Amino acid sequence: MADRNAVNKNSVIDLNDFLKKIFFHWPLLIIIALLAVGGAFAYLKYKKPMYLSSTKIYLKDEKKPGGEEMDMLKSLSLFNNNKNIENEMEVLKSPILLEKAIQSNHFNIRYYKKGAVRDEEIYNPDFLGIRLLTDSSNVGNYTFDVTPGTDFLKVKYFDEDDHLVSQLQVKSGEPFVMNKDKFSIRYTPGEDEPMGSSFRIVVDSVMDLAYKKIEHIGTSLVNKDATVVVVTYEDQVADRAAKFLNALLETYNQYTLDDKNKVALKTINFLTVRIDSLRDELGLLEKQEESFKVQRGITDIEASSKLALEQVKDADVRLNEANMQLSVVNQVENYINHPGSDYPFAPVSTSVDQTLTSLINRYEEGLKEKRRLSLSLQPTSNILQNLDAQIEDSRNTIRNYIAGYRRNAGVIQKGTQTKVNEIMGKIAHIPAYEREYINIKRQQGVKENLYLYLLKKKEEASVSYASNVTDNKIIAPAFVPQKPISPKKTFVFIGFIAVGLVLSIAYIYLKYFLNPRVLTKKEIEQIFDFPVMAEIFQQHEDMPIIHEMSAQNRSVIQEQIFNLRTNLKFVLAEQNDAATIMITSSVSGEGKTFISAHLANALTVGGKKVVLVEMDLRKPKLSRSIGMDNTIGLTNYIIGNKTADEIIKKVPNKEGLCLVSSGPIPPNPVELIEGKRMADLLGLLKERFDYIIIDISPIGIVSDAKSISPYVDCTLFVVRYNFTLKSRLSAVAENLNEVFRRKKGLIFNGIEQDAFHPYDYYDHYGYAANKHHKAKGVSVFKKIKRRIA
Numbered sequence: 001m002a003d004r005n006a007v008n009k010n011s012v013i014d015l016n017d018f019l020k021k022i023f024f025h026w027p028l029l030i031i032i033a034l035l036a037v038g039g040a041f042a043y044l045k046y047k048k049p050m051y052l053s054s055t056k057i058y059l060k061d062e063k064k065p066g067g068e069e070m071d072m073l074k075s076l077s078l079f080n081n082n083k084n085i086e087n088e089m090e091v092l093k094s095p096i097l098l099e100k101a102i103q104s105n106h107f108n109i110r111y112y113k114k115g116a117v118r119d120e121e122i123y124n125p126d127f128l129g130i131r132l133l134t135d136s137s138n139v140g141n142y143t144f145d146v147t148p149g150t151d152f153l154k155v156k157y158f159d160e161d162d163h164l165v166s167q168l169q170v171k172s173g174e175p176f177v178m179n180k181d182k183f184s185i186r187y188t189p190g191e192d193e194p195m196g197s198s199f200r201i202v203v204d205s206v207m208d209l210a211y212k213k214i215e216h217i218g219t220s221l222v223n224k225d226a227t228v229v230v231v232t233y234e235d236q237v238a239d240r241a242a243k244f245l246n247a248l249l250e251t252y253n254q255y256t257l258d259d260k261n262k263v264a265l266k267t268i269n270f271l272t273v274r275i276d277s278l279r280d281e282l283g284l285l286e287k288q289e290e291s292f293k294v295q296r297g298i299t300d301i302e303a304s305s306k307l308a309l310e311q312v313k314d315a316d317v318r319l320n321e322a323n324m325q326l327s328v329v330n331q332v333e334n335y336i337n338h339p340g341s342d343y344p345f346a347p348v349s350t351s352v353d354q355t356l357t358s359l360i361n362r363y364e365e366g367l368k369e370k371r372r373l374s375l376s377l378q379p380t381s382n383i384l385q386n387l388d389a390q391i392e393d394s395r396n397t398i399r400n401y402i403a404g405y406r407r408n409a410g411v412i413q414k415g416t417q418t419k420v421n422e423i424m425g426k427i428a429h430i431p432a433y434e435r436e437y438i439n440i441k442r443q444q445g446v447k448e449n450l451y452l453y454l455l456k457k458k459e460e461a462s463v464s465y466a467s468n469v470t471d472n473k474i475i476a477p478a479f480v481p482q483k484p485i486s487p488k489k490t491f492v493f494i495g496f497i498a499v500g501l502v503l504s505i506a507y508i509y510l511k512y513f514l515n516p517r518v519l520t521k522k523e524i525e526q527i528f529d530f531p532v533m534a535e536i537f538q539q540h541e542d543m544p545i546i547h548e549m550s551a552q553n554r555s556v557i558q559e560q561i562f563n564l565r566t567n568l569k570f571v572l573a574e575q576n577d578a579a580t581i582m583i584t585s586s587v588s589g590e591g592k593t594f595i596s597a598h599l600a601n602a603l604t605v606g607g608k609k610v611v612l613v614e615m616d617l618r619k620p621k622l623s624r625s626i627g628m629d630n631t632i633g634l635t636n637y638i639i640g641n642k643t644a645d646e647i648i649k650k651v652p653n654k655e656g657l658c659l660v661s662s663g664p665i666p667p668n669p670v671e672l673i674e675g676k677r678m679a680d681l682l683g684l685l686k687e688r689f690d691y692i693i694i695d696i697s698p699i700g701i702v703s704d705a706k707s708i709s710p711y712v713d714c715t716l717f718v719v720r721y722n723f724t725l726k727s728r729l730s731a732v733a734e735n736l737n738e739v740f741r742r743k744k745g746l747i748f749n750g751i752e753q754d755a756f757h758p759y760d761y762y763d764h765y766g767y768a769a770n771k772h773h774k775a776k777g778v779s780v781f782k783k784i785k786r787r788i789a
Contacts, residue, residue, distance in 0.1 A: 140205025633663030
């Protein structure tokens with residue numbers, strides 16, 4: 001139960017006490033803060049900064065209107081070129097665009113000036129350059145160290161793990177081969193360039209660098225209602241950050257314009273092929289007409305045949321329109337069934353059903369959207385899979401619509417052909433020559449009308465191609481940043497200092513609250529139920545074991561011993577006869593012998609008679625510490641070799657103080673202590689002395705103290721600062737409560753005067769002995785050292 005209560009008490013941290021401990025170690029905090037500031041300076045000096053550049057670009061969004069100018073251009077265009085703003089933001093970060101921008105501007109080549117600690121990057125130096133004499137898109141991951149010489153350049157090639165692979169000497173501008181790639185390095189020494197400088201040239205893979213750059217590019221809308229996109233890019237070189245963004249946007253604009261031009265060119269090529277075919281057919285018909293007239297001598301057509309000619313011509317026009325519609329429908333079906341075509345189908349006939357045209361446009365928009373998203377998304381993406389499903393649905397809808405359309409067109413074609421047959425029956429009465437001429441003119445008119453219509457559509461497509469402009473506008477070019485975004489000096493200094501202080505406070509916490517040894521009086525009181533009667537400073541080595549108790553020699557330790565003497569008298573106030581006081585501890589080395597000697601000496605003041613009993617028969621130290629012989633003592637008396645008067649010896653120069661030494665170390669100390677002669681001796685000492693001070697073996701190791709407890713009036717337990725283990729005190733506290741039923745007290749011994757807390761109460765008094773102590777005391781440096789450690 002006592003152990004559990006002690007644990008519960010220790011688990012609660014006194015915040016006020018903890019703050020005092022932190023303040024006590026103020027030199028440690030200052031030193032750590034200064035080291036943190038130094039570390040921050042070093043970090044800022046060698047940490048490569050990152051610069052952020054940004055630009056703004058206006059993008060046309062199909063969900064938002066684009067103005068009158070774009071509406072006019074759209075009315076002249078044969079295709080729908082609207083875009084989705086979210087998709088375009090992803091396209092801006094696509095590896096394909098990044099590769100083009102990097103390759104065309106050589107962003108994959110970096111130059112460094114070799115340094116002792118780190119290399120300093122030089123952006124586009126005038127005096128140094130490398131040329132890639134092979135396909136730059138396939139070259140990458142080369143690292144060259146270049147050291148200029150008098151007539152040559154010493155070049156070292158390193159692999160990706162920075163291991164030297166090979167080295168060679170080349171002249172400036174002279175080609176050389178490394179692996180399967182060819183390079184040439186140009187070096188023009190500058191006036192400010194010191195001799196012996198070395199440089200590093202890094203050639204990254206364009207493809208690898210493009211994927212790495214994606215992480216440093218950001219895109220975001222200015223607000224949710226705008227179509228203005230802010231594009232940002234981070235780089236270690238400020239100039240390169242701005243130039244990279246500008247190059248990326250130029251590449252993007254050219255990419256979008258090329259995509260639109262491809263559609264227009266496909267339309268123009270389609271119309272050109274059709275026009276050339278019709279031109280040849282018209283030429284054949286004109287030659288046929290000429291040959292017909294020459295052979296048959298026909299110069300005019302009778303008025304009677306004009307009406308029939310017009311009727312047949314109208315019917316043939318409708319029949320050709322139906323045939324052309326079926327031809328276009330067949331082409332659409334072939335396009336739908338073979339979707340591997342690179343460019344969209346171009347429906348140019350105005351007679352084609354508008355519903356079918358709308359379905360084709362929807363299908364082509366789906367294909368175009370898929371091509372755009374495939375630049376930045378993986379084939380397994382859910383977005384692409386959903387889009388494929390939509391495209392397949394559009395394709396099936398067009399197929400079903402074409403099937404119905406073909407059935408309707410067949411009916412119309414059949415009806416028109418029947419009408420033509422009827423008219424042709426009427427023309428049968430016309431002479432054969434005139435009928436042949438009518439057929440030739442009818443075919444010629446139909447082809448000519450179709451030829452003029454396609455010429456008109458080609459002109460419209462040419463206008464659309466000439467009017468193609470990019471839908472994007474750069475409204476804020478990238479700027480060269482003046483200050484880096486990281487590291488931020490303020491945050492770095494605050495961070496380093498904060499970490500340093502946290503580590504310092506953690507050290508203080510570990511030192512005091514997780515220390516397994518006793519450091520404060522409060523820790524003792526949390527375990528024991530009886531009071532601490534005295535706190536004793538640690539004695540210096542040059543001080544005597546027993547001080548001279550006089551008004552002229554009043555040291556700090558002497559005052560503390562007198563305080564223990566006074567408190568002891570209060571505890572023994574009800575004691576009428578001589579008091580037997582036992583002093584013990586948990587383990588050896590906690591100062592019980594020291595306390596016994598000083599307390600006995602202090603009790604002699606006022607004419608009292610005091611006897612010191614060295615009852616630690618296992619490891620006696622008392623006699624030797626005060627300079628007396630212990631060859632004859634307590635052991636001799638108990639075994640009957642000596643009388644009481646023979647073992648009671650006066651302590652030299654100490655009036656009223658006697659000593660009973662331990663004598664020879666016996667093999668069975670407990671049996672001797674529990675014997676009758678020990679009880680008789682204690683009774684005899686009570687008759688002759690006022691106080692009996694017993695220095696006995698530690699209670700935490702052996703049971704000697706328990707054996708003598710019935711004869712003891714008061715037990716004093718010694719705990720030593722930064723020595724006694726807290727884990728031992730719990731068991732000792734339980735033993736003291738169970739075995740020692742009479743008066744009990746605690747003595748906190750060996751406190752370092754300059755440790756926390758600095759028990760400086762006694763330093764307020766200027767005793768002569770204390771002044772002497774201060775003259776020989778710990779120096780200021782040692783005091784500060786204790787506050788640091």
